[in-house]
Amino acid sequence: MITRTVNVKFSKNLSASPVALLVQKASKFDSLIYIESGERKVNAKSIMGMMSITLDDGDELLIKCDGADEAGAIDTVEKFLTGIEA
Secondary structure (H helix, E strand, O other): EEEEEOOOOOOOOOOHHHHHHHHHHHHOOOEEEEEEEEOEEEOOOOOOHHOOOOOOOEEEEEEEOOOOOHHHHHHHHHHHHOOOOO
8 A cells, every 4th residue: 555645736626527537547547546635535536525525726635545556546646636747
C-alpha cells in the first residue's frame, strides 16, 4: 500500500466533469484507490462517492492505493488533483 498527501490545485470545487474524469482515470487501474478528505474516505472509482466530497483549491487530502499497479495509480491521481495533468 502506498499513501500520499497532496494539496488540491483547483480554483473551484470539482464539478461533475472533472470528477467523472478522475473516476475514469482511477478506473483504469486494478489497484484499490481511496481518497480521504477530513473524516470521509471514498473510493476514487465511484462517481457517487467522489461527488459526495468537496475538494477546494488548497485542500489537503490523502490518497491511498493498494495493488499490483499502485505506483502508477497514485502518480496518476496525484497529477490530476494537483493540476499537473488533466
